[in-house]
Amino acid sequence: MTDILDNGPFYHGTKADLQVGDLLTAGFRSNYQPEIIMNHIYFTALANGAGLAAALAKGDGDERIYIVEPTGSFENDPNVTDKKFPGNPTRSYRSQAPLKVIGELTDWVRLTPGERQQWNEKLANIKGEIIN
Structure with a gap:
């Protein structure tokens, strides 16, 4: 397990x-x-x-950010740490244990339509595998 850089609060976009x-x-x-x-x-x-994750998530629902609490151990997300960025500047994590929703955040900087299009184009051109 990689060293954890912070103790939250943590968020999940969907x-x-x-x-x-x-x-x-x-x-x-x-x-x-x-x-x-x-x-x-x-x-x-x-x-x-x-x-950003909420904006890029599949589905037709509204973009939501939930404040979450890990229920088990977690690690730095290897898809964006060290593989793409040294350390964990995105402060991104993953867990096999569930995340418990403890609230919802309603105020954040949303992507413009142009930014969303740029991200979708970047994602369409990603080469390589997801570390699952």
Whole structure:
């Protein structure tokens, strides 16, 4: 396990409509490579990072950022740490244990339509595999 850089608060961005007390679990399709069923649930200590995840999430629901609490051990997300950025500047993590929803954040910097298009183009051109 990699050293954990902070203790939160932690956020998860999605388009799912959730309630306080709900558990987010692994086992769903990747937003970035939908043929992959993810073995981990991902979260970040940066609200705007969760906002990016919400904007890029699949589905038709509203973009939501939930304040979450890990229920088990977690590690730095190897998909963005060291592999792409030295250390963990994105403060991104993953866990095989569920995340408990403890609240919802309603104020964050949302992507403009142009930024969303740029991100979708970047994601469409990603080469390489997700570390699952």
